[in-house]
Amino acid sequence: MWYFIFRRTAGFVATLFVVSAVVFAVMNILPGDPALTILGLDATDDALAALREQLGLNQPVLARYVSWIWNALQGDFGISHSFRVPVSELIAERLPMTVSLAVAGMIFTLVIALSLGIGAAARHRKVGDWGVMFISQIGIAVPAFWLSMLLVLLFAVKLRWLPPGGFAGWSDPVAAMRSLVLPTIALGVVQSAVLARVTRSSALEVMRQDFVRTARASGLSRRRVLWRHVLPNALVPIVTIVGMQFAALVTGTIVIENVFYLPGLGRLIFQSISNRDLPTVQALVMLFAAIVVTANFVVDLLYVVIDPRLKART
Amino acid sequence: MSEFSRIFAATTVALGMGLSPLAAAADQIIIGLQQEPTTLDPTADATASIDGMMTMNVFEALTTVAENGEVQPNLATGWKISDDGLTYTFQLAQDVTFHDGTAFDADDVVFSFNRAMAEDSVNPSKSIFKPIESVTAIDPHTVEIKLSRKDAFFLFNMGQGDSAIVASESVDTNNTNPVGTGPFKFDSWTRGDRLTLVKNPDHRDAANVALDKVEFRFISDPSAATAAMMAEELDAFPGFPAPELLTQFEADPRFRVNIGSTEGEVILAMNNSKPPFDNIEVRRAVATAVNRDEIIEGAMYGQAVPIGSFYPPHGTAYVDLTDAYPHDTAKAKQMFTDAGVEGTTMTLRVPPFPYATRSAEIIQSELAAAGIDAKVENVEWGFWIDEIYKKKNYDMTIIAHTSPNDMGNFARGPDYFYGYDDATFNDLWGRIETETDPTRRDELLQEGQRFLTDQSVHVFLFQLPLLGVFKTSVEGYWSSAPVLYMPLKGVTNPG
Numbered sequence: 001m002w003y004f005i006f007r008r009t010a011g012f013v014a015t016l017f018v019v020s021a022v023v024f025a026v027m028n029i030l031p032g033d034p035a036l037t038i039l040g041l042d043a044t045d046d047a048l049a050a051l052r053e054q055l056g057l058n059q060p061v062l063a064r065y066v067s068w069i070w071n072a073l074q075g076d077f078g079i080s081h082s083f084r085v086p087v088s089e090l091i092a093e094r095l096p097m098t099v100s101l102a103v104a105g106m107i108f109t110l111v112i113a114l115s116l117g118i119g120a121a122a123r124h125r126k127v128g129d130w131g132v133m134f135i136s137q138i139g140i141a142v143p144a145f146w147l148s149m150l151l152v153l154l155f156a157v158k159l160r161w162l163p164p165g166g167f168a169g170w171s172d173p174v175a176a177m178r179s180l181v182l183p184t185i186a187l188g189v190v191q192s193a194v195l196a197r198v199t200r201s202s203a204l205e206v207m208r209q210d211f212v213r214t215a216r217a218s219g220l221s222r223r224r225v226l227w228r229h230v231l232p233n234a235l236v237p238i239v240t241i242v243g244m245q246f247a248a249l250v251t252g253t254i255v256i257e258n259v260f261y262l263p264g265l266g267r268l269i270f271q272s273i274s275n276r277d278l279p280t281v282q283a284l285v286m287l288f289a290a291i292v293v294t295a296n297f298v299v300d301l302l303y304v305v306i307d308p309r310l311k312a313r314t
Numbered sequence: 315m316s317e318f319s320r321i322f323a324a325t326t327v328a329l330g331m332g333l334s335p336l337a338a339a340a341d342q343i344i345i346g347l348q349q350e351p352t353t354l355d356p357t358a359d360a361t362a363s364i365d366g367m368m369t370m371n372v373f374e375a376l377t378t379v380a381e382n383g384e385v386q387p388n389l390a391t392g393w394k395i396s397d398d399g400l401t402y403t404f405q406l407a408q409d410v411t412f413h414d415g416t417a418f419d420a421d422d423v424v425f426s427f428n429r430a431m432a433e434d435s436v437n438p439s440k441s442i443f444k445p446i447e448s449v450t451a452i453d454p455h456t457v458e459i460k461l462s463r464k465d466a467f468f469l470f471n472m473g474q475g476d477s478a479i480v481a482s483e484s485v486d487t488n489n490t491n492p493v494g495t496g497p498f499k500f501d502s503w504t505r506g507d508r509l510t511l512v513k514n515p516d517h518r519d520a521a522n523v524a525l526d527k528v529e530f531r532f533i534s535d536p537s538a539a540t541a542a543m544m545a546e547e548l549d550a551f552p553g554f555p556a557p558e559l560l561t562q563f564e565a566d567p568r569f570r571v572n573i574g575s576t577e578g579e580v581i582l583a584m585n586n587s588k589p590p591f592d593n594i595e596v597r598r599a600v601a602t603a604v605n606r607d608e609i610i611e612g613a614m615y616g617q618a619v620p621i622g623s624f625y626p627p628h629g630t631a632y633v634d635l636t637d638a639y640p641h642d643t644a645k646a647k648q649m650f651t652d653a654g655v656e657g658t659t660m661t662l663r664v665p666p667f668p669y670a671t672r673s674a675e676i677i678q679s680e681l682a683a684a685g686i687d688a689k690v691e692n693v694e695w696g697f698w699i700d701e702i703y704k705k706k707n708y709d710m711t712i713i714a715h716t717s718p719n720d721m722g723n724f725a726r727g728p729d730y731f732y733g734y735d736d737a738t739f740n741d742l743w744g745r746i747e748t749e750t751d752p753t754r755r756d757e758l759l760q761e762g763q764r765f766l767t768d769q770s771v772h773v774f775l776f777q778l779p780l781l782g783v784f785k786t787s788v789e790g791y792w793s794s795a796p797v798l799y800m801p802l803k804g805v806t807n808p809g
Contacts, residue, residue, distance in 0.1 A: 032696030033704060038352075039438040040360025041703065042717055051436040082352040083505070084489050093505060149537055157544045164541040166507060166531060261533045261542075263506030271350065271506075276696045 008300070012293050019289045020072075023282050024065050032276035034081045055081050068282065078279035082272065087283045090268060097167055097264035098253050101187065104180050105249045108188035109195055110242070114231075116192070117199025122226055124204060132196060139193025144252065148186040148259040155182060165260040183260045187252050191245045198241045202234040209233075235306045243299030247292040342527045343788065343807040346539055346551040350506060350532040355488040356475030357430060360438035362716070362798055366553070367530055369475035369799035371511060372413075373494035376404055376423070376457075377473035383629070383718075383796035385469045389418070389479055389495065390457075399464045399750050406455045411516060412481045413499045420451035426479045427459070439476040439717075442467070464748040466755050467719050475799060497523045497803050506532060511802075524790075524806040536668075543569070543783055549807055550788050552800060554781040555668070557615040563783045570784045573617055574794035575628045578714040578778030580618075580669055582677060585708055586771060587733025590655045597770040599649035600710075601639035603684035604677060604773050613672035618776040623763035624721055626777055628794060630752075631759035635767040635774075646684040659687040660709040665698040669778065670712040677712075703731045714778045718797060721762050722747065724771060734771050 035051040036043065052058050059067075071078060077087040120132035156164035167179045206212065207230055215225045254266030261267075265284060272280040303310045349363040356364045356373060370378055376390040387393075390404035410418040427449040430437040437443070445465040450458045461468065471477060484493035492500045497519060498511040511528040514520065531548060533539045536556035542548050543563070554560065563569040584591040584600065591597055606620040619627050622635030650656040664674040674690045681688045688710065693701070702708045708731075715723060725743035728735040742762055749755040767774070780795055790804040 030696065031700035033700050036699045036704065037696060038359050038361075039436065041715075042439050042441065042720075043360065044440045046433070047436050047438070047440045050434045053434070054436065080352075084353055090505070149541075152538070152541045152545075157541050160545065164545045164547055165533065165538055166542075166547070168507070169504070258535055259538055261507070261531070261535065261538055263504060267506055271352075274695055275352065 004300075008297050012290075012297065015293050016286055016289060020069065020282065020286060021065075023285045024061075024068070024278070027276065027278045027281060028061050030276070034276045034278070037275050038082060068279070072283075072286075077283040080272075080277055080280045082275040082277040083280070087279050090280060091265065091283060091287065094263060094265045094268050096170065097262055098250070098257070098266060100170075100176070100180060101183055101253050101256065101262065101264060102246070102249045104184040105187040105191065105252070106242075106246060108184050109192040109245060109249070112188070112192040113195030113199055114238075116196040118203055118226055118231060120196070120200040121203035121207060121230070122222065124207075129200075132200065136193040136196045139189050140197075142189065144186050144190060145255055145259050147189060148182070148256065151182045151186055152260075165262065167260075167262045167264075179262075183256050183262060186259070187249060187256045191249060191252075195238070195241055195245060199234065199238055202237045203230050206230045206233045232306070236303060239299055239302050239306060243295050243302075246295045250288060250291050341524045341807045341809075342529070343525055343549045343802075343805065344529045344531060344547070346533050346542060346548040347530050348532075348534050348536075348539065348553060348555045350534065351509075353489040354492045354500070354503070354509075355480075357426075357478055357480060358436050358438070358489070363532075365475040365798040366800060367509060367511075368492055368494070369478060369797075370496060370801040370803070371498045371528075371799075372492050372496045372500050373475065373478035373480070374496045375473050375475075375477045375479060377469050378801075379470060379473045379797045381792045381794060381796065385473055388473065389423075390472075393469075400461045402459045402461070402468070403452070404457045404459070406457060407518060408455055410495050410518060412484065412495055413493045413514060414481075414484055416481055416483050418479070418481070418495050419454040420457045421454075422479055422481050423457045424449050424451050425482045425485075426477070429480070429485065430477065437476055439471075439474065442471040442474070442476060464750055466747055466749050470719065474797065498525075498528060501527075508532070519803065523803055525802060528802055546785070550782070550784045550791065552780075552782045552784075552791060554783045557617045557779075557781055560615070560617070560781060560783070568785060570786050570788075572780070572782040572784065572791070572793050574780040574782070574792070575619065575626060576716060576778045576780045576795050577626055577718045577720075577797070578716040579621055579624050579626065579720075580673070580712065580714045580775045580778055581624070582673075582773035582775055583711050583713060583732060584772055585706060585710070585731075585733050587706060587728060588709075590653065590658065590660075591709065591733075593653055593655075594770060595649060595653045596655055597772075598639060599646050599653060599655075599684070600681070600686075601770050601773045602642055602649060603646035603680050603686070604775075605641040605680055606636065606775060607641075608680070609673050609676050610776050612676045613669060614776065614779065617781060618779045620776050621774045623767045623774050624715075624724070624772075625759065625763045628777075628796075629759075631756035631763070633760050633763050635763060638767045639770065643680070643683045650685050656685040657687070659689060661691055662688045662710045662712070663691045663693050663698070663702055663708045664712050665693060665695055665702075667714070669714065673712050673775065706731050706733055712775075716778070716798070721759065721766075724766060732771065736769065739765055739769075 034055060035048045039047055039051060080087050080090055083090055116132045120129045123129045152164045155162045162181050163179055168175060170176045212225060212230060215229050253264055254270060257264045257266040258270060269284040347363050351361050351363045353359045354364060354368055356369050374389050376388060377385050378388040380386050389407050391407050392405045394403045406420060412418055429435060431443045431446060445461045445463050447460045447462040452458050480488060481493060497514055497517045499514045501510040501512045503509045509530045513523055513526050533542055539551055539555060540559050543551055560571055564571045584597055586592060610616060610618045610620060620636045621627060622638050625632055662674055662678060664670045671692055678688045678690050702711050722743050724734055725740045746755060746758045746762060749758055784791060787809055788807045790806050792800050
């Protein structure tokens with residue numbers, strides 16, 4: 001077990017290191033000039049030179065990379081080229097928005113997918129099953145940005161039940177939750193459609209096994225067998241998909257935040273790439289990579305919890 | 315007091331309030347902006363939305379520019395110009411304070427100009443300060459500015475966000491906490507979401523400011539902008555991003571649509587520094603192949619005014635040159651054949667702006683009809699700035715030049731991305747820049763327009779329109795913008 005954790009931690013560090021090098025290289029190869037982006041098309045050459053000096057763009061690429069790594073190891077992710085404030089401050093401002101959205105999306109996905117998936121498995125080859133399969137097929141096919149527009153048109157423009165976008169923070173919890181409803185649905189529908197299908201097929205597989213028949217034969221109710229015996233045994237593939245989906249949810253916020261004009265990390269990374277704001281892009285990509293790697297790590301740990309037999313294999 | 319007199323008194327008070335212009339003192343407005351700012355200092359960043367929110371609202375300058383383009387007094391209440399046109403003596407407004415309470419005087423003006431002109435200055439329009447030789451405080455309310463040469467645009471340029479007057483005490487934090495002398499004070503900013511201004515009760519013109527609170531919301535996606543207006547989350551969207559969606563606002567009695575003009579000339583730029591566009595006949599052939607009306611109809615849904623040269627149609631010196639190269643596909647084809655370029659392939663690299671990408675598709679098919687295979691490459695803005703603007707690595711591109719008085723672009727020499735260098739025009743622009751007599755200057759500007767059209771340096775397509783959507787309660791917004799800012803001083807929104 002300790003060896004496992006050590007191996008994963010080493011892998012985590014190595015992944016982040018590779019990611020940082022790739023982002024730095026790509027951002028430097030990409031055509032673009034942060035100074036010109038800031039000062040615009042009327043800028044004089046000497047003003048551009050002065051700004052490049054201010055931003056530290058005149059140093060060689062390798063020197064900049066080394067000093068970035070050195071500072072990052074000490075927790076200093078530098079000053080944003082375009083916003084001119086510490087990158088850590090930008091991330092701290094926007095993290096609550098994106099985390100709220102991703103967590104709400106995850107909860108929505110789990111609740112919808114598990115109930116639909118298990119429900120469909122219980123009604124295998126009946127109307128309910130076909131209904132779930134049909135709805136989830138549509139859910140998978142619908143692009144998130146299009147669904148977002150439909151939701152806004154219906155619930156914000158037509159019915160006026162919910163705001164069409166924006167997020168003013170958690171100081172007013174009711175307003176914050178209302179702002180999150182539509183983005184959460186838009187973000188979660190595709191994921192819950194996928195997960196519902198996985199849950200259904202995984203549950204069906206378990207239901208064919210002998211111990212389920214034994215449990216039923218020993219007098220347990222259908223419901224109890226489903227939630228107490230089938231679901232826990234069907235969890236391994238579900239957890240695998242959920243782990244992948246959490247990463248997809250975090251990155252999916254990029255699109256959703258743009259459509260609902262939410263001030264989160266997704267919109268920040270979008271804007272920073274256009275502005276060639278290297279320190280901000282670098283830190284954000286590292287953060288997203290760290291989230292994905294951590295999610296995978298947690299999934300691996302969960303396998304062992306769910307199915308102790310897997311311990312031997314780690 | 316009898317019952318009658320009490321009612322009478324109450325009615326008088328109510329009537330008095332109703333008649334006073336301050337009755338609408340509780341006005342608020344929520345304004346949608348497409349472009350999100352990264353910093354808030356117009357003297358250090360060219361982002362247009364910084365000017366849009368800050369200039370003449372939070373920051374003021376010596377002069378200001380009215381909706382008709384006329385230069386008016388501002389922090390300078392008046393000025394004297396020496397007979398040789400080289401010395402300007404500005405009288406400054408008295409009893410003005412910055413929003414942090416520090417006093418405004420001549421030293422702040424000297425400080426602001428020296429900062430913009432310094433060697434390490436990062437002012438985005440540093441070139442407008444180039445003719446300035448010295449800035450001196452004569453007394454606390456008088457400033458003398460000496461020029462090294464006459465400058466026709468000097469007073470106009472002194473009324474831009476780039477020449478905003480800032481205080482040495484607050485300049486370092488203007489990026490995130492802008493402190494100016496304007497009719498509105500900066501209140502708060504949630505990056506990526508909203509920015510709030512509140513009325514400055516100490517402003518010298520506060521009695522004429524109706525809005526108590528102004529909130530800007532940043533919405534880049536056109537369909538999200540439409541939904542936000544339709545759901546009445548916003549009161550105004552002065553620079554609406556999608557011309558194709560305007561009809562649904564026009565049909566809705568809750569809204570008013572405004573179609574005005576900007577200083578943005580949209581051009582099909584050709585790289586004059588390399589073949590085939592170093593050949594004037596090829597450039598004229600492209601101008602003949604292109605049909606402006608079709609482009610305006612298809613790319614702008616009819617909402618734009620065609621231009622035949624590099625000057626806005628609302629300007630005083632405008633000459634209509636749109637008929638210089640009448641659209642004629644057969645003739646264009648013959649011209650391409652005569653120049654020996656028929657059937658060649660060229661690239662049309664377009665930046666990610668709807669006016670550009672949509673125009674590109676139409677121009678591509680028009681050129682194809684005339685025998686030229688134009689490959690459209692949609693590039694991202696960072697790429698455009700580096701590859702096209704800086705490295706001149708392009709054949710053709712489409713771009714709007716949004717600054718006022720920018721005909722001088724054609725005199726920026728062979729290194730500018732036009733790749734155009736003509737001694738006659740450089741000389742002409744030199745005369746325009748230094749001509750301080752408005753009538754004579756307009757004549758020269760007309761000569762300039764004719765020259766650029768005759769040389770067919772680029773194909774001049776249309777003037778970028780200012781499309782605005784407002785709730786009917788909102789009044790006083792500029793319908794056209796001769797500068798990059800839109801003052802909120804005269805705007806009312808009684809709700």
